[in-house]
Amino acid sequence: MSEPVPEKLSYAHGTGDTALLGDTIGRNLDRTVAVHGDREALVDVASGRRWTYTEFAADVDVLARALMASGVAKGDRVGIWAVNCPEWVLVQYATARIGAVMVTINPAYRAHEVEFVLQQAGVSLLVASLSHRTSDYRTLVEEVRGNCPGLRAVHYIGDPSWAELTAAAPAVTRGQLAAREAELSCDDPINIQYTSGTTGFPKGATLSHHNILNNGYFVGETIAYSEADRVCLPVPFYHCFKWYRFWEHASGRLPPPRAGASSFTGREYPGWEGWCTCRTNSQTTSVDTGRRRGGARKNSRIRPRCLSGRSARSSRATTGCGWKPSTCSPGPSA
Template sequence: MSILETASQKMQPTSGRKKSSFIQGDQASPLSSATLGNLIDEQGVKNGGRIATVFPWQRHSISYEQLAERSRLLAKSMLEAGLKHGDTVGIMAGNCYQYIEAFLGAARIGCPFVVFNNTYSPVELSTALAVSSCRILFLASNIGPKSLSPHMHAIQNNSTSLPDLKRIVLISQTRIDSPSVTVEVISYSAFVDNGHSVFMHKGVLRRAERRVKNTDVLNLQFTSGTTGAPKAAMLTHRNLINNGKVIGDRLEMTAEDRLCCPPPLFHCFGLVIGFLAAFTHSSTIVFPSDQFEPNQVLDSIANEKCTIIHGVPTMFLAEIEANNQKKYTFDTLRVALAAGSPVSPSLVDRIQKEMGVEKVLIAYGMTETSPVTFMTSLDDSKEMLLKTVGRIMPHTLAKIVDGKGETLPRGVPGELWTGGYALQKGYWRNEAKTAEAMTIDEDGVRWMHTGDECLINDDGYCVITGRIKDLIIRGGENISPAQVEDRLTEHASIAEACVIGVADAKYGEVVGCFLRLRDGAPKPVSDEIVQWVRAGLGSHKVPKYIFWIGEPGVGNEYPKTGSGKHQKHILRAIASRLLSQRDLKARL
């Protein structure tokens, strides 16, 4: 009997007791044991000239057999550059065809692919590069209007703290000046041409590919959690291929589907829910722009005749608003998939009516679980589609626990723990944080603590009732309050800071902060605080609302527990009250 079967038997209710919240996904279809390299070659042979990816903004498309060949060239170029099994390869770029080619090339030879958030400041990128020990960095010259020249200069200035980084590959037609002598800079086209080297014959690549196992790390995804310390989830070939497969199955994807994917490739939404779901089903995926732009999404749906559209709620809202001008009538979309933050019933209704989508599905999960563990289905009732995040995914375990880790009955809220094949291998070189986030029970079953308060209803659907973690989710992007607090308190005038999430109609949540002035220090204006945070962190982490301890309505002290911790629920209530008062005054 397997560990999962043992766990399932032990958690079944005894006669007369309310049914346990423990649930287990279907196991009828076996999990894939392939590596991504295996899958690339299989799909190349199976689909040949069928288009795999389309990048309208680059006027570029790639067939399945071309992806197989291009990924071989990238893999050989990496070998020529001296990379070995287990060496990490990083990327900071928009949704471009080079992103996919580099990802697949690294996968072939067992090099974990590290994806960096496009909003990273130069300091954040340098820190993440050091943590992940990248040997090669693929770097765009710009993402949308944002130039990455400051990031290049930060790497040059910190080259001594990045001893592992040996080469930067520029994804650009525009060269960024690089006086650094420690890090070689090469263009993407020149790097790919190195794959034609006579020294990189087929035998070298085959030997490298044979070393790769499906339990090897395929992708490192940074997730700050609530501590603010950068942690990288180690996600394996087995994790990501199978998660992409079951997501596509629940969407009922086929080779005839064309998926429009605005979410970024640096996030599991773009890379797994998007690309790997399409790739495992021989579908075509369309990336409308390098970073989200609603008009380009609308044009891509119309021009590419897309049948599926992905997005976080703020993306759908922007697309609906943009279409008020464009007036597209879509007749090809059959399903939309929303994830990343809560989706309101009113938004679901607007997506269906104003974008012509028959069904809107919801996916739930976290980076550390590859990411999706619950998802609604095309055959779910309207009530379940609107009020839940669906049923558990195949080969996945879940339970609701109390503060002691004891399993609760169905219908009772508590913390959601998940288990099964999709769990991360752990945090990259961080055993302490791995042990904090994951538990192995007495039956040898490994569980991920989600930090979300949920319940499992009588029909096995998951309902999110709150969030145990203090994490702020702004438009689908996770923000660590502690990281923003640290940046704020670096300011010479700020003695103490507490950062909270404030409800927002557009983004779901935005950053709010309560600040205490240093004795005798001049009080900075709000614009100064905004610029201070933006200079050290990504722009999405900048506070929208700033409150000062001692101001009318705020109070003269932070509300704190007996142990000295900020009582954030009280501060959220204060912020809500003050903003309501502001709105009322504005209307009078």
Template sequence: DGSTFKPSYLNVPGTKPLSALTIGQLMDIAVEKWKDREAIVSIYQGHRFTYSQVLDMADRLAASLMQMGMKHGDRLGIFGPNSSDWYISRLAAARGGFIAVQLDPAYQAPQLEFSINKVEIKVLISTEFYKSNNCYSLIQTVVPELKNCSQVGAELTCSKVPSLKRIIMMSDKPYRGTYRLNDVINSAHPELVKKIRDEQCLIQPDDGCAIQFSSGTTGTPKGALLSHHNLVNNGYEYGKGILLMNYKDSKIALSTQFCHTSASLGGIIASLWFGSTSVLPCPVFDGLKVLEGIIKEGCTHMLATPSLCVDMISKAKENGLKVTTLKCAAYGGAPCPQKLIMDFKETLNIEHLIPIYGMTEICFAFVARPEDSLQQRTTTVGHPIDHCEVKIVDKDGQMVPIGQPGELWIRGYNVMLEYWDDKEKTSQFISPDRWGKTGDQFVLLEDGTAKIVGRVKDMIIRIADNIFPAEMEEFFIQHPDILECQVFGVPDPKVGEEICAVLRLRDGVKLTEHDIKEYCKDKLPDYRIPRYICFIKDFPRSAIGKIQRSKVLEDVKKELGIK
């Protein structure tokens, strides 16, 4: 009956018009308002930089990159964990009109090589180390020519990655064939610095500004291209959503990586809008260091995922730490149990819990509103952001009634421009009328909030990473002794979901869990290595020989004692 059918559709028009600023212009405005306020504090590096210092360093780096041959639209790769160097490199790309390629610091050589080639990175700025990765050695695998370079800093000819011309290390130590970041910043020509400042108006809001790779394990990650318009407006909504404007001198503790949507939007763009200070307690998440950083700096805000919540609760209790300054904690990246989030609120004395939802291709799309109840905040992802349409559809793309599950589609300024150089995958994600198909299963409720109920394509959400079983399965099948493979996400209270690989080996072959993990070691980022490895003689199959995934998952959970 058409008169009673309430479609799962919402359009939030917004009260503030969209902005036509670029990130570079937003930086100029931030410096006018807050030039002496600290923009970034990297506790572990001992760095504290004000807004005016950040702008000065970003412009000098942009000018030196221009001197090295970078032009508008060229790709600048940034490879490393959170640091003040990463922050300044990202802003330098925006000021120079370059596209920042935000590479995951956990990449091994195959993913790094693929990414450089896919988007044709011209200059790579890299850290020295990330966890157990020696990043220079890793780069040498991709650029073997570095071994033959006699001097520090030179234009390179790279057979495996032909687009790559120069490598800059975030280090004071000289590395063969590379430049040191501080030398590059300090050697900027004053005339070129002036040119960078004078030409901000030539960069257009719809120009590409960042490429973020979605997950990939077999050399097939997709590079989502985002514009200044996407990020500037989405950063404003993010800052507004996490209530930055309510607190003077807000400080955001960042514990997720800048290469992901949440930290780059919340820690960089939102801060420029509201004059907040981004605080980096440590390069790799460590619950104790994050807590100590929050206490030391008096942080008012933090961004969290379920696994971070679990770790911080236990570290706060073990060490008797009392947090008194946290006003708001935004959390997302994986389904978060209600009990866990309530425990988090209580342990860290958090005034406001703010659920958020987003993904690489649509940036940030849902957030709680100030008037939402605690029940809404702990069971939903909040409401759609301003200037955004959402609908929930069935498998044929038809809207379902309110309260019925279906796939979430989103339309608005926050949807990416495209997957870089991949028309086919872009058209699979963006419909002809610009709806972005998230692949996430949602329910839209009567009160305008929404719940995630599952993944349309069995996607595994581990911490803030989206992992697709099919790509993992393709990777395992490359092993000569593995005949068939099925990969699942199994519930885990700390990281949302853990990866479980179920393997059928060739007849007569014996492999152990240890053998499989060793095989993964240098080929996959550490968070992609399955926590659980199970072996199976044969898979249960349907009448037409199709593997019955639900039956396999049921048996695996029983075997592992997981509910």
């Protein structure tokens, strides 16, 4: 009797001149830090906090070690139910670095929707904001926690429980973190995205390092991002559009350098706030899903007055803009 053939992943893709990236998110971040460590990576306009790539990677490593110390193993589900903030991005990278699967949860979910996602995805550790609009997240989590036996820990951003999480990092050495990363493959899952649930309960889709990194990289190549670009992200972070936009400028193939651009987080700005953010921080590109204008405008040209040093007809000005027409309306297409 013949030996059984081991199962292998298969790929179906067209031919092209550019090979796909085979990195994990963590290894790709390390390469970016090595070349652009002193450049700004992340800016939170609301709080005024800023990170260079070196500083950002250091904080990612601390959080990754803290999650490992809290018992998060490769493949474990870590939920993020939070509004836009720097901690959201740190969790995003830290979970990818240790091989955990980050489950993004819509900040607008009500108790029954959160309960469904926590149960179906098997979330064992949840990171959450304290509140959003009229929702008290702590109250909602306690309301459903009894029905989610797999949920063993909850940490709230801006709360002592967040400090307790990060304080656990010294229990795991950098060598242990490196050993965990050495076990990872670019084909490992690192994210579960959920649909809006408008036609029933939300449905989850699993994404890998390979999925996310290559989507972001090739979009960035098409737009021709470089380390000089600064990108404003006022879109909700839980949406997959934001994931690709962040990685398209924070990652890349070296050489030539495509990485090292700066990302500016926004709290889902209304039009005038987004415009002021771009002007103050010299953005070259801003991104919005365009829902305020009745549809996605991910590839609209925007007028030169909204960009720093970019022509509205330049292919490098391709971006999304969902702001008010009086503030930042789309210009003519090239």
